[in-house]
Amino acid sequence: MESQDLRKAGLKVTLPRVKILEILESGKTRHFSAEDVYKQLLEAGEEIGLATVYRVLTQFETAGLVTRHHFDTGHSVFEMNLGNHHDHIVCVRCGRVDEFIDETIEKLQHEISEKAGYKMTDHCLYIYGVCQDCQKSE
Amino acid sequence: MESQDLRKAGLKVTLPRVKILEILESGKTRHFSAEDVYKQLLEAGEEIGLATVYRVLTQFETAGLVTRHHFDTGHSVFEMNLGNHHDHIVCVRCGRVDEFIDETIEKLQHEISEKAGYKMTDHCLYIYGVCQDCQKSE
DNA sequence: AATAAGAATGAGAAGCTTTTTCATTTATAT
DNA sequence: ATATAAATGAAAAAGCTTCTCATTCTTATT
Ligand SMILES: [Mn+2]
Ligand SMILES: [Mn+2]
Ligand SMILES: [Zn+2]
Ligand SMILES: [Zn+2]
Numbered sequence: 035m036e037s038q039d040l041r042k043a044g045l046k047v048t049l050p051r052v053k054i055l056e057i058l059e060s061g062k063t064r065h066f067s068a069e070d071v072y073k074q075l076l077e078a079g080e081e082i083g084l085a086t087v088y089r090v091l092t093q094f095e096t097a098g099l100v101t102r103h104h105f106d107t108g109h110s111v112f113e114m115n116l117g118n119h120h121d122h123i124v125c126v127r128c129g130r131v132d133e134f135i136d137e138t139i140e141k142l143q144h145e146i147s148e149k150a151g152y153k154m155t156d157h158c159l160y161i162y163g164v165c166q167d168c169q170k171s172e
Numbered sequence: 173m174e175s176q177d178l179r180k181a182g183l184k185v186t187l188p189r190v191k192i193l194e195i196l197e198s199g200k201t202r203h204f205s206a207e208d209v210y211k212q213l214l215e216a217g218e219e220i221g222l223a224t225v226y227r228v229l230t231q232f233e234t235a236g237l238v239t240r241h242h243f244d245t246g247h248s249v250f251e252m253n254l255g256n257h258h259d260h261i262v263c264v265r266c267g268r269v270d271e272f273i274d275e276t277i278e279k280l281q282h283e284i285s286e287k288a289g290y291k292m293t294d295h296c297l298y299i300y301g302v303c304q305d306c307q308k309s310e
Numbered sequence: 311a312a313t314a315a316g317a318a319t320g321a322g323a324a325g326c327t328t329t330t331t332c333a334t335t336t337a338t339a340t
Numbered sequence: 341a342t343a344t345a346a347a348t349g350a351a352a353a354a355g356c357t358t359c360t361c362a363t364t365c366t367t368a369t370t
Pocket of ligand 1: 064065113120121122133
């Protein structure tokens with residue numbers, strides 16, 4: 035139930051927030067730009083402004099409900115935060131996004147931070163490449 | 173000699189390109205936004221337009237002279253390409269940037285790409301954290 | 311050294327993503 | 341039901357980057 039998630043996050047239960055949460059949880063894909071979300075709202079006949087989409091996504095991020103990524107596409111990408119940290123491999127041809135996690139890399143990152151004298155707050159690893167499908171249709 | 177580098181890259185030797193190359197090579201810092209470069213040009217009394225700075229930096233990137241990074245600051249950051257791939261650790265407080273390379277991580281990235289069926293073209297690892305200085309002045 | 315041809319530049323306009331403003335609407339507590 | 345504060349939509353504006361186009365400069369050729 036989306037309303038519970040919102041209340042738990044300290045956010046009032048409003049139609050835009052519920053609808054956006056539904057889309058993010060819909061599961062067709064996991065990674066959305068603000069524009070992606072906005073388009074899906076339009077398709078669903080919801081009259082929710084783009085400014086609200088940006089506002090709500092940022093609030094969700096602050097509340098820890100979603101994670102924001104900076105793929106090198108020029109815009110932010112959001113996904114539900116399921117508590118499972120992972121990294122991304124992005125197809126530079128078709129935009130497909132796959133996820134992975136490597137414990138060895140995770141551990142090494144901590145060591146590197148310490149060695150450099152940093153207190154690590156976050157990290158992200160992006161691998162860019164050409165996915166299997168795009169290699170075929172070359 | 174900057175003119176040689178430019179000619180080798182197939183670019184005509186123009187004052188903006190020489191001056192920008194000088195700044196990038198100056199060595200005070202290694203990571204510059206377009207705005208950073210533009211400001212240094214102004215300070216040096218050069219009347220070079222911001223549009224030219226962007227144009228030239230992109231040309232340098234295409235020519236392989238510089239590398240472009242997408243820290244999550246909302247703007248591109250450029251540095252001379254010295255042929256030594258490395259990753260970055262960025263202070264979220266003061267913007268300081270340190271560099272590192274970890275061969276184990278590099279190797280693991282290749283393995284991950286293969287496993288996922290991707291032909292890797294590029295990768296970047298950003299660690300965000302609070303640097304030593306910023307931890308003190310808390 | 312002068313010339314011609316094409317490339318590069320600067321200024322400003324415009325593009326794109328994102329944020330802000332503000333009048334209006336809505337959620338929530340009473 | 342009412343009051344209060346928060347949220348929303350529309351439009352404007354901000355911030356970074358690219359584009360347009362008239363002018364200037366580089367380079368190759370006389
Ligand atoms: Mn993901
Ligand atoms: Mn670097
Ligand atoms: Zn692909
Ligand atoms: Zn710092």
